[in-house]
Amino acid sequence: MTIIRTEQSQQAAAEYVQSVFEKVIARNPHENEFHQAVKEILDSLVPVLAKHPKYMQQGLLERLVEPERVITFRVPWVDDAGNVQVNRGFRVQFNSAIGPYKGGIRFHPSVYLGIVKFLGFEQIFKNALTGLPIGGGKGGSDFDPKGKSDNEVMRFTQSFMTELYKYIGPDADVPAGDIGVGGREIGYMFGQYKRIRGGHEGGVLTGKGIHYGGSLTRTEATGYGCVYFVNEMLHAQGTSFEGKRVVVSGSGNVSIYAIEKAQQLGATVVACSDSNGYIYDPEGIDLKLVKQLKEVNRLRISEYIQERPGAIYTEGCSGIWSIPCDIALPCATQNEIDEHAAQLLVSNGVKAVGEGANMPSTLQAIEVFLDNGVLFGPAKAANAGGVAVSALEMSQNSMRLSWSFEEVDAKLHDIMKNIYANSVKAAEEYGVPGNLVVGANIAGFVRVADAMLSHGIV
Numbered sequence: 328m329t330i331i332r333t334e335q336s337q338q339a340a341a342e343y344v345q346s347v348f349e350k351v352i353a354r355n356p357h358e359n360e361f362h363q364a365v366k367e368i369l370d371s372l373v374p375v376l377a378k379h380p381k382y383m384q385q386g387l388l389e390r391l392v393e394p395e396r397v398i399t400f401r402v403p404w405v406d407d408a409g410n411v412q413v414n415r416g417f418r419v420q421f422n423s424a425i426g427p428y429k430g431g432i433r434f435h436p437s438v439y440l441g442i443v444k445f446l447g448f449e450q451i452f453k454n455a456l457t458g459l460p461i462g463g464g465k466g467g468s469d470f471d472p473k474g475k476s477d478n479e480v481m482r483f484t485q486s487f488m489t490e491l492y493k494y495i496g497p498d499a500d501v502p503a504g505d506i507g508v509g510g511r512e513i514g515y516m517f518g519q520y521k522r523i524r525g526g527h528e529g530g531v532l533t534g535k536g537i538h539y540g541g542s543l544t545r546t547e548a549t550g551y552g553c554v555y556f557v558n559e560m561l562h563a564q565g566t567s568f569e570g571k572r573v574v575v576s577g578s579g580n581v582s583i584y585a586i587e588k589a590q591q592l593g594a595t596v597v598a599c600s601d602s603n604g605y606i607y608d609p610e611g612i613d614l615k616l617v618k619q620l621k622e623v624n625r626l627r628i629s630e631y632i633q634e635r636p637g638a639i640y641t642e643g644c645s646g647i648w649s650i651p652c653d654i655a656l657p658c659a660t661q662n663e664i665d666e667h668a669a670q671l672l673v674s675n676g677v678k679a680v681g682e683g684a685n686m687p688s689t690l691q692a693i694e695v696f697l698d699n700g701v702l703f704g705p706a707k708a709a710n711a712g713g714v715a716v717s718a719l720e721m722s723q724n725s726m727r728l729s730w731s732f733e734e735v736d737a738k739l740h741d742i743m744k745n746i747y748a749n750s751v752k753a754a755e756e757y758g759v760p761g762n763l764v765v766g767a768n769i770a771g772f773v774r775v776a777d778a779m780l781s782h783g784i785v
C-alpha cells in the first residue's frame with residue numbers, strides 16, 4: 328500500500344515538474360542555456376516534491392523559475408579611435424528569499440539574456456548551499472574585453488556602472504566578477520559607483536582589491552574551493568590528489584587557482600587551455616609561467632611553448648578532453664564537455680570530475696559520468712567557494728576589519744566540506760546515494776523554498 332502511494336506521489340510530482348518546465352520553454356523561447364539549467368534542477372526535485380507536497384503549493388516552483396526582476400540597458404562608450412560603440416548590459420535579480428542578490432558580472436561576446444538567466448538561476452541554489460545569507464543574481468554584457476586597451480575597458484565599465492548603480496547596493500544586490508571581469512574591471516566599477524554615490528560603500532561589490540576593502544583569498548577561492556570539494560570526494564574513497572594526473576580547462580581565474588591547489592596537494596597538472604587552444608605539458612604545467620602570460624601580460628596560452636619547448640600546443644579547445652587523466656576539472660565555460668568528450672574521458676580512465684565553471688557539462692555528459700561511476704562534483708556545489716568568500720568579504724566590510732589569508736582559507740575549507748556533507752546527506756535521504764547532482768540541488772532548494780514559503784506569495 329505504502330509503495331503504491333509512493334509511486335503515485337512520484338508520478339504526480341514528475342507530472343507537475345514537467346508542466347512547469349513546459350511553461351518555462353513557452354515563456355522563454357530560444358534561451359537554451361536557461362532551459363538546460365532549469366531542467367536539471369526540476370528533474371532532481373521530484374523525490375523532494377513527492378515526499379513534501381507543500382513544495383508543490385503556492386505556485387512555489389512557478390515563482391522560483393521567474394526572475395524577481397530583469398534589467399536590460401544600453402551601454403554606449405567611445406573607443407580609442409573616437410568611434411561610438413554600443414553594447415547591451417544585463418542584471419537579472421533572480422531570487423532574494425535568503426539574502427541580497429549576489430552573483431558575478433560576465434563580459435563576453437556570447438552574453439545574451441538566456442546566459443545571464445541560466446547563471447542567475449544556478450546562483451540561487453549555489454548561494455543557498457554555502458549556508459550564508461545571499462540570494463541569487465547575475466549580470467553581464469556582450470562587450471569583449473579581449474584586444475581592448477585599458478582605457479577602453481575603463482570607459483566601457485564606467486558607462487556600464489552609470490546605469491547599473493541604480494539597482495545595486497550593499498543590502499540590495501552585490502555584484503562580483505565572472506568571465507572577462509577580474510580585479511581591473513571591479514576596480515573601475517567600484518571607482519565609478521563611489522563617484523556617483525558620493526561615499527565609500529565597500530559592501531556594494533566583492534572581488535575588490537585588498538588595498539580598498541577586498542578580502543584575502545577571494546582571488547584563489549573558486550579554484551581552491553573546487554579542489555577542496557573534489558578532495559572530499561576522493562577522501563571518501565580512501566584516496567587523494569597525491570600522484571594524480573589532472574587536466575584543467577581554461578587559464579583564467581578559476582583554472583589558475585585550481586591548478587595551484589591541485590599542485591600543492593601533490594598532483595601533476597598536465598594540461599590547460601584558452602578559447603583558442605590547449606597546451607599539454609607532460610612534465611607538469613609551469614604555473615608561474617601561466618600566471619605571467621595570463622594575469623600579467625594578457626597573452627594567448629599558445630605563447631607557453633616559447634618558454635617550454637617540451638610542451639605541445641594544439642589549436643581548438645575541445646581536444647583537451649582526449650588527454651588521459653585521473654581527474655578532470657572543467658574551469659572555462661558552459662557546455663565545454665559534451666557526451667562525446669565525457670565518453671572519451673571515461674574510456675581513458677577518469678576517476679573524478681569537479682566542475683569549476685558554471686554548467687560545463689551537458690546533461691548527456693553528466694549522465695555518462697554518473698552511469699560509469701565517475702565521482703562527479705556538480706558546479707553549484709564544487710564552485711561555490713568563490714561566492715562563499717565573497718559573502719565573507721561582505722561580512723568583513725560590514726565589520727570594518729580584515730581577516731588573514733589563513734583565517735579566510737580555513738573558513739572556505741570548512742564551507743566546502745559542509746557543502747559536500749550536505750549534498751551527500753540529501754542524496755542518501757532522497758534515495759540516490761552518491762548522486763551529488765541531485766543531492767546538491769535538493770539541499771540548496773530546500774533552504775530557498777522554506778524561506779519563500781515563510782514570506783507568503785511575493
Ligand SMILES: NC(=O)C1=CN([C@@H]2O[C@H](COP(=O)(O)OP(=O)(O)OC[C@H]3O[C@@H](n4cnc5c(N)ncnc54)[C@H](OP(=O)(O)O)[C@@H]3O)[C@@H](O)[C@H]2O)C=CC1
Pocket residue numbers: 504505506507508509549576577578579580581582600601602603644658659660661683684685710711713714
Ligand atoms: N571567477 C569566479 O569566482 C567564478 C567563476 N565561475 C565560473 O568559472 C568559469 C571561468 O570563470 P573565470 O575563471 O572567472 O573567467 P576568466 O575570464 O578569468 O577565464 C575564463 C577562461 O575560460 C576560457 N574561455 C572563456 N570562454 C570560453 C569558450 N567559449 N571556450 C573555451 N574557453 C573559454 C578563457 O579563454 P579566453 O581568455 O581565450 O577567453 C579563459 O581561459 C566560468 O564558467 C564562470 O562562470 C564560477 C564561480 C565563481
Ligand SMILES: O=C(O)CCC(=O)C(=O)O
Pocket residue numbers: 429430431432450453501502503504505533685710711713714715717
Ligand atoms: O562572488 C560572487 O559574488 C559571484 C561568483 C560567481 O559569479 C559565481 O559563483 O558564479
